[in-house]
Amino acid sequence: MSFRAKMEQVAKKKESNIVLALDFPFEKLENRESLFSKANHILGDVHPYICAVKFNHHLVLPLGAIDGVRKLVEKAHGMGLVTIMDCKVNDIGSTNQVIAEYYYAAGFDALIANPFIGWEEGLQPIFNIARRLQRGVILLVYMSHKGAREGYGQTIIDAETGDKTLQYITFARKALKYAADGAVVGATYPEKIKEVFGILGEKTPIYSPGIGAQGGEIKSALVAGARYLIVGRAITQAENSAEAAKEIRNLAQG
Numbered sequence: 052m053s054f055r056a057k058m059e060q061v062a063k064k065k066e067s068n069i070v071l072a073l074d075f076p077f078e079k080l081e082n083r084e085s086l087f088s089k090a091n092h093i094l095g096d097v098h099p100y101i102c103a104v105k106f107n108h109h110l111v112l113p114l115g116a117i118d119g120v121r122k123l124v125e126k127a128h129g130m131g132l133v134t135i136m137d138c139k140v141n142d143i144g145s146t147n148q149v150i151a152e153y154y155y156a157a158g159f160d161a162l163i164a165n166p167f168i169g170w171e172e173g174l175q176p177i178f179n180i181a182r183r184l185q186r187g188v189i190l191l192v193y194m195s196h197k198g199a200r201e202g203y204g205q206t207i208i209d210a211e212t213g214d215k216t217l218q219y220i221t222f223a224r225k226a227l228k229y230a231a232d233g234a235v236v237g238a239t240y241p242e243k244i245k246e247v248f249g250i251l252g253e254k255t256p257i258y259s260p261g262i263g264a265q266g267g268e269i270k271s272a273l274v275a276g277a278r279y280l281i282v283g284r285a286i287t288q289a290e291n292s293a294e295a296a297k298e299i300r301n302l303a304q305g
Contacts, residue, residue, distance in 0.1 A: 054187025161187030195237025238267025248276025
């Protein structure tokens with residue numbers, strides 16, 4: 052089964068389009084065990100209200116991809132969830148290939164890659180491995196923070212057409228051209244989601260981070276065309292993570 056089909060199946064079964072970003076503040080290295088316990092506990096509490104878990108360097112760096120995070124990935128799979136590694140792959144092809152192979156070997160169903168690196172000797176090796184293993188590749192089209200406009204929002208000359216356009220518009224077109232399994236567009240920019248959805252339609256689902264702590268709103272992101280909502284601190288730093296996840300899931304459904 053393809054990654055995209057798996058996401059759709061799990062979202063339908065769980066009746067949720069919420070992707071938990073399992074992110075936590077910095078902890079001293081001697082507190083790694085408590086960090087693992089915290090992540091493990093929250094994952095166990097909120098799993099009924101989410102469809103997937105997104106991991107970032109917040110856990111991979113202190114816990115390790117194989118020894119620590121892999122246990123959380125296996126737990127997520129055991130609860131019927133999909134796992135995404137937000138590594139934002141952004142290097143030359145040979146390096147990207149090794150990065151992808153390690154993360155897929157650790158059990159991740161998909162990873163997020165940065166389209167700035169281009170296709171040949173850039174993204175192509177990642178897609179080749181993903182297709183062989185039936186895993187996913189999600190492209191970073193527009194980030195959720197304020198400085199995103201300096202890179203993703205800059206005006207460029209399209210290398211293929213020679214036309215003046217916006218960087219994120221070319222990235223959206225590449226997501227379609229490369230048959231990416233998803234496109235990340237920040238929920239803090241619903242107008243960008245709408246533009247990207249106008250290019251992708253239903254062919255490539257949009258994943259929107261920035262809900263809650265960064266100011267992104269559930270309704271505006273969904274109306275603009277987001278398919279999955281990525282939520283981190285609004286759940287992981289809540290007094291009651293399960294109740295927070297349930298409330299967000301319900302708001303997204305309503």
